[in-house]
Amino acid sequence: MAEDTETTEEETASDDTEAPAEETETEEQDDTEDDGAEDVDEDAAPEEELLYGVPVRRAFGQTVVFADAESYLDLFGELISDGFQQVIDLCGADYVDHVRNDLPASVIPERFEVVVNLISHARRERIRVRCQVAEGAAVPSLFDMFPGTEAMEREAFDMFGIDFTDHPDLSRILMPEEWNGFPLRKDFDVGRIPVQFKGAPGQS
Amino acid sequence: MTIAEHTPSETEIDGLVGGAERVMSRDNAVLRMSEAEAGALSLSPDDEFGDQKMIINMGPSHPSTHGVLRLMLEMEGETVLRSKPIIGYLHTGMEKTGEQLTYLQGGTNVTRMDYSSPLFTELAFSLAVENLLGLEIPERATWIRMMMTELNRMASHLLFMATNGMDLGAVSMMIYGWREREPLLRFFEKVTGLRMNHNYIRPGGVAADLHDGWQEDLLEYLEMLEPRLDEYHILMNGQPIWRDRLQGVGVINEAECLALGTTGPILRSAGSSWDLRRDMPYLAYDQVDFAIPVGEYGDCFDRYAIRLAEIEESIKIVRQCIEKMPSGDYRAQNKKVTPPPRGRIDESMEALIHHFKIFTEGFKVPAGETYAAVESPRGELGVYIVSDGSSTPYRMHVRAPSFVNLQTLPHLMENGLLADAVAVISSVDPIMGEVDR
Structure with missing residues (x-):
């Protein structure tokens, strides 16, 4: 509290x-x-609606559920059993200088978000998961459920420094291996970092 | 479909009945090794590797890697065991750049991602922005968008036919592919002013109306193209060398595609008929009639044949667009989003100010986040935009189909020959501009 x-x-x-x-x-x-289950629904504000046990919102005609690092894996387990068999997209976002007003009241805002888009072919539906990640905290990797997230999680790590635990190969993917800093973070200034050159391995 | 006529070899469906175990395992065809580790291995030959296996490097400047894709291959003789696609050579931080540009300028940025089908990225970006704005698009703009993106799909697939032929030694196909694509690019130039990187589809509609006589231009082109596609069926599909080179090479099944997030022709080659144009219709795809070509064996031949068949389906859609093209405005007449007509600027001070404000400050978009997806020639192309209520996106992420599809490469190449690796890369058809962004 x-x-x-x-x-x-x-x-x-x-x-x-x-x-x-x-x-x-x-x-x-x-x-x-x-006994009072129905009463709870009536009393609670509409933003406290739950789906798969986590808060849900409908934004611009799209379903968005909110998770944190604890509820993350369980939520995806439920999503799989509900027919969302493909993770289409996973990306990070840095909210360091933007106060969001579209979070349900029970969601504690953190600096980073991992945003996952899933699709169900059978029901022709999409759902989006927004997971709050504090700076320096880690999120479980989805690799064992959706191996296709391997490259996407590497990209989120590369660009934002979000740590995915139990990822098979959490290394830089777009930037050079020994790059310093995380380019898509809001405090990584554009144009301030000189081009970082490197020699080919084994020729130093 | 014409695809069905091919018969798989015995090796083709070996142990690939329908599960996704091959890609779910952590110890599989993906080589997870840093450059330093690979460099250390090559310096010390007498390690666990023994002298049978070696790591070789393919790319980034290799004619069959379609740009600057680099592959680290673990070889045993001529056989590829594990591999790792190494990307980022074209990374220019376009998502970061997108945060500096207004929504009106954003189109010039995103159009440079997938440079062989630029209109699709513009479309996905515009759809996302329009969703945030709650903007209704005139019917004519919708149909122009649909027709132009279908033409772009044809151009992109013709480019694939050309490069796929080139990679595999079918040099006539290369010349034919380029030849057929050229009139399309000329048509684009007539409509948008540019052969590529058009910035034609913009939030609010399209940049310009179609020119007079566009129907004749297109009908003439389609009448020329259709018999030539029939020639390709004879030239390529019926040719034993071509079939031997592709059939049974780089096999993947549907469950593996789903697990890897793969979309587009690769997923459809494995037997799924998932296509956003039919399954989650955007624009006016629910008002046109077209078929979705589906493969059976998930091999390189299916992926090639699906793209050839998709050109034919796109022709059908374009013909229906020519017939049904509604009259009306080509962009939404919303003062907030649409700049005033050029003629008004000469006579009205308000129009001049309006024009100046829109192009210097841009328009503000309500706060929120949204995701819009279209079916690009390579699969699902999505744009995720977070707006903080200002005139530039707070975060813009592009879900590039090639980026995700590249993850299939190690699995497709596993236990194949190095020469087949070229066929596999070509059949995945990655565009490095959108992979690296």
């Missing part, structure tokens, strides 16, 4: 008052068993 109030301070005053109130309400009703 302490963390919640800290983060909401950055947001608007109305959010600040609403968010903690919802939290306490839902917690109370969780304690009082399932």
Whole structure:
């Protein structure tokens, strides 16, 4: 709860008052068993809608679910069993100088996001997962479920320095192997870094 | 389809019945080795490798790698065991550049990614921006977009036919492919002003209306092309050398494609008929009639034959576009997004100011994030845009089909000959501009 109030301070005053109130309400009703389940739905603000046990939002006609590093792998396990058999895209995003106002109240905003787009061929549906990642924190790799994420996770690591645990080969993919810094981070200035040359291996 | 006539050799479907175990394993055909490790191996020959295996380097400047793709191959004699595609030689930080450019300028940036089908990246970018803006596009603009991207698909596949032929020694096909693509590029030049990197499809519509007499130009071209495609069927599909060179080479199955995130002709060659144009229609694809060619064996021949058949389907779509092209405006008349007509600038101060403001400051896009995808000649091409409410994207990411499809390379090449590696790279048809971005 302490963390919640800290983060909401950055947001608007109305959010600040609403968010903690919802939290306490839902917690109370969780304690009082399932009888009040319908009441919870009515009382909770529409942004507290859940899908696969995590908050969900519909943005511009697209379904977006929100995860953090703990709920990440479980969420993908459920997505697979629900028919989302292909990870189409995985990328990082750095929110260091942009306060998002499109997060559900229970999601704690962090500096980085890992954004995963999945597709279900059978249902012809897409879903997007936005996972909050703190600076220096790690996300589990999706390699064992979707081996196609190997290159995408390498790119997110290369560009943002996001660490994927249990990845088979987390190395730079677009930048040279001994490059310093993460180019797509917002604090990596354009044009400040001189071109970094290197010799061919074994010829130094 | 004409694809069906080929019969697989015995080696073709060896142990590839339908599971994805081959690609799910961590210890498979992918060579996960840094340059330093590979360099150290080559310096000390008497290591675990023994003297049978060696690591050789192919590319980045190799005529059959279609640009600057480099491959690290672990060889045993002439056989490729494991391999690693090494990319980044064309990386110029276009996603970072995209964060500096306004939404109006963004088209000039993204069009340079997939340089053999530039209109598709422009289209995906425009669709994403329009989704954020909630902008309705006039019907004529939609149909122009659809027709131009289908022509671009034909140009891209003809380029594939040319380079695929060149890589495999079918030099006549190379000349024919270039020859057929040329009138298309001339048509693009007539419509957009440029042969490539058009910046033609922009948020709000397209940059210019079609010129007078475009129907005749296109019909003349299509009538010339159709009999020539029939000639290619005779020249290539029926040719024993061509078939022997491609059939049973670089086999992949549907489950493996799905696991690797592969889309486009590679996925369809393995038996899936997934095509965004039919399955998640964008533009007006639900109003045109076309078939989706599907392969059976997932080998290099299927991937080649699918692309040839897709040219024929694109011709069908273009013909329907010529018939049904609605009249109306070629861009949305939304003062916020659309610059005023050139004529108005000479007579109206307000129009001049409006024009100046749009081109210097750009237009603001509501905060939010969205993903828009189109079926490019290489697979699903998606653009993910995060807007913070200003006139430049906060984050722009392009899901490049070639980037993801490249991951199939080690699996396609595994236990094949080095000479077949050339056929495999060619059949994946990577465009390094969009791989590296």
